[in-house]
Amino acid sequence: MGETAHSHACLTSQNAYQTAPQLLYELQVEIFARIPCCEYWKLQFLNNQFSQLLKSSEIFRTRRELGLVKPYFFILSSSDRRWTMFDEDFKSSQRLPKLSSDINFFSGDKETICVGTQLIVIWRNKEGITVWRYELAMHKWFKGPEMITPRIMFASASHGTNAFFAGGFTISKNGVEVVSIVEKYNAETKTWASILPMHRRRKLCSGCFLRGKFYVLGGQNENNENLTCAESYDEETNSWELIPNMLADMSLSIFQAPPRIAVVNDTLYLLETSLNELRVYNVNTNTWKKLGTIPVMAHLTKGWGVVFKSV
Numbered sequence: 001m002g003e004t005a006h007s008h009a010c011l012t013s014q015n016a017y018q019t020a021p022q023l024l025y026e027l028q029v030e031i032f033a034r035i036p037c038c039e040y041w042k043l044q045f046l047n048n049q050f051s052q053l054l055k056s057s058e059i060f061r062t063r064r065e066l067g068l069v070k071p072y073f074f075i076l077s078s079s080d081r082r083w084t085m086f087d088e089d090f091k092s093s094q095r096l097p098k099l100s101s102d103i104n105f106f107s108g109d110k111e112t113i114c115v116g117t118q119l120i121v122i123w124r125n126k127e128g129i130t131v132w133r134y135e136l137a138m139h140k141w142f143k144g145p146e147m148i149t150p151r152i153m154f155a156s157a158s159h160g161t162n163a164f165f166a167g168g169f170t171i172s173k174n175g176v177e178v179v180s181i182v183e184k185y186n187a188e189t190k191t192w193a194s195i196l197p198m199h200r201r202r203k204l205c206s207g208c209f210l211r212g213k214f215y216v217l218g219g220q221n222e223n224n225e226n227l228t229c230a231e232s233y234d235e236e237t238n239s240w241e242l243i244p245n246m247l248a249d250m251s252l253s254i255f256q257a258p259p260r261i262a263v264v265n266d267t268l269y270l271l272e273t274s275l276n277e278l279r280v281y282n283v284n285t286n287t288w289k290k291l292g293t294i295p296v297m298a299h300l301t302k303g304w305g306v307v308f309k310s311v
Helices: 002-032 037-045 048-055 058-066
Strands: 072-075 084-087 093-095 111-115 118-125 128-135 140-143 155-159 162-166 169-172 175-178 182-186 191-195 206-210 213-217 230-234 239-243 260-264 267-272 277-282 287-293
Touching: 002 048, 002 058, 111 155, 111 162, 128 169, 155 213, 162 213, 206 260
Parallel strands: 155 206
Antiparallel strands: 072 084, 084 093, 111 118, 118 128, 128 140, 155 162, 162 182, 169 175, 182 191, 206 213, 213 230, 230 239, 260 267, 267 277, 277 287
């Protein structure tokens, strides 16, 4: 009886010892989840344990579970090489570190998208098409990982910790090739995966998430012809649906900018740049309703240099 009680006491003591570190870890995550994200990078200097905690993304998962997700805005002007990050009220800002790349990368427009807690920037440098990512937790730029098929002028959209990249064109010594390739980037694993290609090859197209699906609108095909069709991807069924004539009523030209679209409350809006007109899309009837004109002279540049986004 005494030996049994002693063994039980030892077992209880061992379990408590093994449980304590886990409870301490969970408590640390709960505490740090309440610290502003822009301060996380400082934690990596405390010790290796905190640095590993940041890399695990556990803090950000806890923030989502607790409803503590806070939006940030990233802005880069054409005359600057450093991004600036603002909080949602634009009451505080923080300069991002310099991005170590050559002059070619900073010239021209860049493909940018936010996914999870990362800012992804894709463009060309002397080595070819390159991917850079800024990680909010580490307050640091990292090169790569590279796309499976590097390309630019694609459609992209993010949803949670995943971002989708469709179409665009590749650049090689043999020239430029317009593709129908689609890839998904996972911000938590920092990996790319190929998914089912689109029905049409297209470049200069636009992407968005609408009613749980990834939409790709317009663009130009391999013959530089404007496309009025769109496509939607259902990740659950791993299938693409071709949507004919979605942009049939739009005025298009060979030098047209990609469709200027934005989604608000799961409703798709489009800026008809040739008429400076705002329209809203009806998913059920595949039609657009005119909402009126906007005080922007977008028609002068065929939509180039005009940003139309939702927050």
